[in-house]
Amino acid sequence: MNTAKKLFSLFFIAALFISCTAQEEQVTPSLDTVQLIEDLRFISSDETEGRQVGTEGNRIAREYLVERFEEEGAEPFQGSFTHEFVFTGREGEEMTGINVIGQISGRSDSVIVITAHYDHLGKRDSLIFNGADDDASGTAALIAYIDYFSQVQPNHTLVFAAFDAEEMGLQGARAFVQDSVFLEKVKMNINLDMIAQNDSNKIYAVGTYHYPELKPVLEEIETGEVELLFGHDDPSSELDDWTYASDHGPFHQQGVPFVYFGVSDHEHYHKHTDEFKTIPHEFYKGTVQLILNAILAFDSKS
Numbered sequence: 001m002n003t004a005k006k007l008f009s010l011f012f013i014a015a016l017f018i019s020c021t022a023q024e025e026q027v028t029p030s031l032d033t034v035q036l037i038e039d040l041r042f043i044s045s046d047e048t049e050g051r052q053v054g055t056e057g058n059r060i061a062r063e064y065l066v067e068r069f070e071e072e073g074a075e076p077f078q079g080s081f082t083h084e085f086v087f088t089g090r091e092g093e094e095m096t097g098i099n100v101i102g103q104i105s106g107r108s109d110s111v112i113v114i115t116a117h118y119d120h121l122g123k124r125d126s127l128i129f130n131g132a133d134d135d136a137s138g139t140a141a142l143i144a145y146i147d148y149f150s151q152v153q154p155n156h157t158l159v160f161a162a163f164d165a166e167e168m169g170l171q172g173a174r175a176f177v178q179d180s181v182f183l184e185k186v187k188m189n190i191n192l193d194m195i196a197q198n199d200s201n202k203i204y205a206v207g208t209y210h211y212p213e214l215k216p217v218l219e220e221i222e223t224g225e226v227e228l229l230f231g232h233d234d235p236s237s238e239l240d241d242w243t244y245a246s247d248h249g250p251f252h253q254q255g256v257p258f259v260y261f262g263v264s265d266h267e268h269y270h271k272h273t274d275e276f277k278t279i280p281h282e283f284y285k286g287t288v289q290l291i292l293n294a295i296l297a298f299d300s301k302s
């Protein structure tokens with residue numbers, strides 16, 4: 001290669017490098033939906049045996065979550081990815097549950113807590129209750145959001161909590177709220193429980209009856225193919241009241257505003273057929289994107 005050619009190549013390489021880095025800064029990340037489906041598949045696989053609190057399958061799921069939270073760039077929450085708690089079981093016995101919690105630091109220390117529960121019903125006789133919709137769907141979404149926000153820093157500090165022992169009476173969420181010394185910094189809770197299974201592409205955002213100021217934000221977001229409905233929070237309505245139906249309940253009890261995303265009960269609800277192969281992927285990807293749009297909208301407001 002002669003000098004002129006060498007110089008030209010150097011210039012060309014430098015220009016390429018500069019254009020690449022410039023481009024990198026402009027790119028807004030998108031949800032990794034391939035990985036989302038893979039996380040859903042593993043969390044709801046027979047390997048985790050229905051993830052009942054205190055079981056070996058629950059431990060396998062938890063270790064997977066800690067690994068995935070870390071891999072996607074979450075920091076441990078207050079020094080640890082796990083939060084252990086003790087509660088009283090249905091027969092008065094002492095039980096231990098373990099929440100998995102990570103965070104992405106924002107520009108401010110005002111916090112949005114995004115939650116789902118990773119435990120489910122375990123095994124009944126020889127049947128595994130895989131809980132793919134309930135609530136591997138919400139749990140896998142947390143991982144996708146960690147991946148997303150590790151690439152674009154949020155305004156608020158986002159705390160991602162995969163709670164244990166929800167099926168035993170919202171125990172993980174209760175312990176989290178009780179043990180939190182930082183609750184006054186929490187602006188709101190966004191809870192995801194059963195976001196993947198619906199025949200008519202519909203999901204509810206629950207909580208705006210109690211916190212009407214949140215509704216206009218949700219009315220503005222892009223919902224794609226999914227229809228976003230409101231309700232299940234007004235005690236005078238004909239729909240069941242879901243105000244205390246999942247992990248947002250303990251937040252609401254403390255006066256923390258919440259939005260809970262969930263579908264109507266369906267034929268697989270709390271059945272062994274709530275498994276990976278019955279999940280409609282396109283609907284699930286759609287709700288995970290819709291909820292990301294909601295998180296972005298709430299994060300953009302102070």
Ligand SMILES: [Zn+2]
Binds near residue numbers: 117135166193
């Ligand atoms: Zn659930």
